Amino acid sequence: MPQYTMRDIKTKEEFDVTCTWSEMQDLLKENPNLIQKLSTPKIISGRMGGMKVPDGFTDLKKQIKKNSGRGNTIKT
Numbered sequence: 001m002p003q004y005t006m007r008d009i010k011t012k013e014e015f016d017v018t019c020t021w022s023e024m025q026d027l028l029k030e031n032p033n034l035i036q037k038l039s040t041p042k043i044i045s046g047r048m049g050g051m052k053v054p055d056g057f058t059d060l061k062k063q064i065k066k067n068s069g070r071g072n073t074i075k076t
Helices: 021-030 055-067
Strands: 002-008 014-018 034-036
Touching (some): 002 021, 021 034
Antiparallel strands (some): 002 014, 002 034
8 A cells, every 4th residue: 555745734744644545635635734745655565575586487597598599698
């Protein structure tokens, strides 16, 4: 779910809100003293850590390199 940075124009306080786009629009309508700070939305996901490449992918790259002919630049 995206995370947006909001700013209270009266108190100049900034805070992050995790919600859908439509929920954020409702929040802005209900609170006229809030504005969305211009930034790229941050995506929050349930995954932890980085991506892991499947074990068979390295074998597949070796097979592709073997069958690609001379002068290939495939790194395995």
